[in-house]
Amino acid sequence: MKDSTMKDSRTKQRLIIFDTTLRDGEQSPGASMTQEEKIRIARLLEKMRVDVIEAGFPAASPGDFNSVQAIARLIKDSTVCGLARANAKDVARAGDALKAAASGRIHTFIATSPIHMQHKLRMTPDQVIDHAVAAIKQARGYTDDVEFSPEDAGRSELDFLCRIIEQAIKAGARTINIPDTVGYNLPAQFGRLIEKLLEKIPNSDQAVFSVHCHNDLGLAVANSLAAVTAGARQVECTVNGLGERAGNASLEEIVMAVRTRQDEFICDTNIDTTQIVPASRLVSHITGFPVQPNKAIVGANAFAHEAGIHQDGVIKARETYEIMSAEEVGWSSNRMVLGKHSGRNAFKQRLKTLGFEFSSDDKMNKAFARFKDMADKKHEIFDDDLQALVTESGNEAGNERFILVHLQAYSATDQTPSAKVVMGVDGIEVKAEETGNGAVDATFKAIEKIIESGSALQLYSVNSITSGTDAQGEVSVRLEKEGVIVNGHGADMDIIIASAKAYINALNKLYNAEIRTHPQRAQAV
Ligand code: KIV
Ligand code: ZN
Numbered sequence: 001m002k003d004s005t006m007k008d009s010r011t012k013q014r015l016i017i018f019d020t021t022l023r024d025g026e027q028s029p030g031a032s033m034t035q036e037e038k039i040r041i042a043r044l045l046e047k048m049r050v051d052v053i054e055a056g057f058p059a060a061s062p063g064d065f066n067s068v069q070a071i072a073r074l075i076k077d078s079t080v081c082g083l084a085r086a087n088a089k090d091v092a093r094a095g096d097a098l099k100a101a102a103s104g105r106i107h108t109f110i111a112t113s114p115i116h117m118q119h120k121l122r123m124t125p126d127q128v129i130d131h132a133v134a135a136i137k138q139a140r141g142y143t144d145d146v147e148f149s150p151e152d153a154g155r156s157e158l159d160f161l162c163r164i165i166e167q168a169i170k171a172g173a174r175t176i177n178i179p180d181t182v183g184y185n186l187p188a189q190f191g192r193l194i195e196k197l198l199e200k201i202p203n204s205d206q207a208v209f210s211v212h213c214h215n216d217l218g219l220a221v222a223n224s225l226a227a228v229t230a231g232a233r234q235v236e237c238t239v240n241g242l243g244e245r246a247g248n249a250s251l252e253e254i255v256m257a258v259r260t261r262q263d264e265f266i267c268d269t270n271i272d273t274t275q276i277v278p279a280s281r282l283v284s285h286i287t288g289f290p291v292q293p294n295k296a297i298v299g300a301n302a303f304a305h306e307a308g309i310h311q312d313g314v315i316k317a318r319e320t321y322e323i324m325s326a327e328e329v330g331w332s333s334n335r336m337v338l339g340k341h342s343g344r345n346a347f348k349q350r351l352k353t354l355g356f357e358f359s360s361d362d363k364m365n366k367a368f369a370r371f372k373d374m375a376d377k378k379h380e381i382f383d384d385d386l387q388a389l390v391t392e393s394g395n396e397a398g399n400e401r402f403i404l405v406h407l408q409a410y411s412a413t414d415q416t417p418s419a420k421v422v423m424g425v426d427g428i429e430v431k432a433e434e435t436g437n438g439a440v441d442a443t444f445k446a447i448e449k450i451i452e453s454g455s456a457l458q459l460y461s462v463n464s465i466t467s468g469t470d471a472q473g474e475v476s477v478r479l480e481k482e483g484v485i486v487n488g489h490g491a492d493m494d495i496i497i498a499s500a501k502a503y504i505n506a507l508n509k510l511y512n513a514e515i516r517t518h519p520q521r522a523q524a525v
Pocket of ligand 2: 181
């Protein structure tokens with residue numbers, strides 16, 4: 001087990017980065033991910049040197065259990081964590097899912113605010129302590145690395161918090177996480193809370209104090225940083241700030257604030273910041289949640305200078321208007337890398353640099369054939385094109401029930417748009433023709449006529465992967481049926497074809513047995 005309190009070579013203390021994109025992030029309405037997608041994100045987080053990856057909530061559903069188990073088997077350099085409510089069944093599921101982990105953590109929680117204890121749990125404070133202690137002791141039977149969270153700590157009474165945390169540490173919790181579950185706290189107040197907990201709890205020196213802030217008032221990052229200044233040494237966060245409601249503290253903002261203001265912090269993270277932009281793109285691509293252009297660090301405009309006076313300053317000396325460099329956070333990775341004459345090895349190596357490795361030669365060959373096809377049509381191929389291409393190949397690599405065989409769409413200014421679609425359905429070709437409000441609408445109707453899924457379209461979004469009229473269009477489609485939500489993706493230089501691919505990709509996920517009820521709904525059961 002890694003010692004999370006260790007100091008780095010510059011004698012700075014370590015600030016542990018606990019990423020919960022795959023757990024709290026996935027609780028974002030509509031952000032559901034397949035196991036394969038979660039594995040891709042987990043690999044990139046490992047490459048980024050995230051200390052702890054919260055991979056899911058194993059008791060929520062068999063699909064969540066399988067994802068945590070698969071990630072625990074694959075990830076070697078980061079600790080893999082599973083969430084569990086403070087009850088015997090949840091802890092056992094988390095322990096089982098993490099059995100194969102090189103370094104596994106169980107994160108157990110129970111609510112401690114008067115409002116949650118009375119209305120949600122219907123337990124007395126003493127009962128809540130008993131549940132927490134029992135869960136922690138049980139979790140220690142699986143791993144030494146146990147984290148405890150008093151849920152809604154930000155609205156809990158200080159004396160009760162001190163009492164339960166003291167008992168939790170005695171029971172064997174090594175990390176104590178203080179969540180501002182509803183995003184109610186303010187920076188100075190939250191900082192004081194951490195200070196008081198560290199001061200008042202007699203055994204506080206035997207655990208790492210962590211924080212987990214939600215962004216309901218837009219203060220998740222500010223609250224987390226105030227807590228770090230007050231002595232917290234782990235921050236729970238997500239890529240792009242994804243998470244329940246308004247989201248969690250954003251990983252990239254926390255990491256870059258601490259790194260950029262080393263004059264103010266006595267700690268630093270071990271994060272490889274050049275992986276920040278690739279991770280942001282991957283998460284945005286998989287979930288279908290776009291990143292706003294003016295988002296700090298990872299927004300398209302984060303390093304763009306429009307005003308002439310700024311441009312002039314940056315040309316003379318970058319530091320005039322830039323406090324970080326774009327390269328430091330991974331923006332340089334979008335340069336042109338490969339072309340028509342690039343060979344198989346160069347293709348494979350470039351993808352490896354982007355954090356993608358093929359699980360079989362067959363998958364690699366399929367992707368390479370698609371790359372050659374694209375290189376024939378498109379002059380310059382960028383890293384983003386490659387990312388989309390491997391996702392496309394992933395879409396086709398499994399034994400998909402539905403495939404697009406042929407599409408012909410028609411639109412004109414003065415005629416009704418129409419589409420003819422030929423699909424492979426369980427190996428049999430089926431055709432349909434439809435009209436619609438536009439070519440995409442007609443295409444979706446024709447596909448739906450063939451599959452009769454009865455699902456509702458919740459989101460349709462188009463992004464240009466790179467610039468120029470030969471850029472690939474990347475389409476995300478979100479479908480919902482009886483509580484199951486899936487996100488489909490497709491990329492092509494033709495938007496209508498990209499849309500059809502995305503819709504069919506979503507349908508394949510919807511009909512995949514591994515797909516489970518969205519974690520938010522599963523938890524309520
Ligand atoms: O927001 C919260 O309180 C949580 C806990 C499970 C840590 O996500
Ligand atoms: Zn949370």
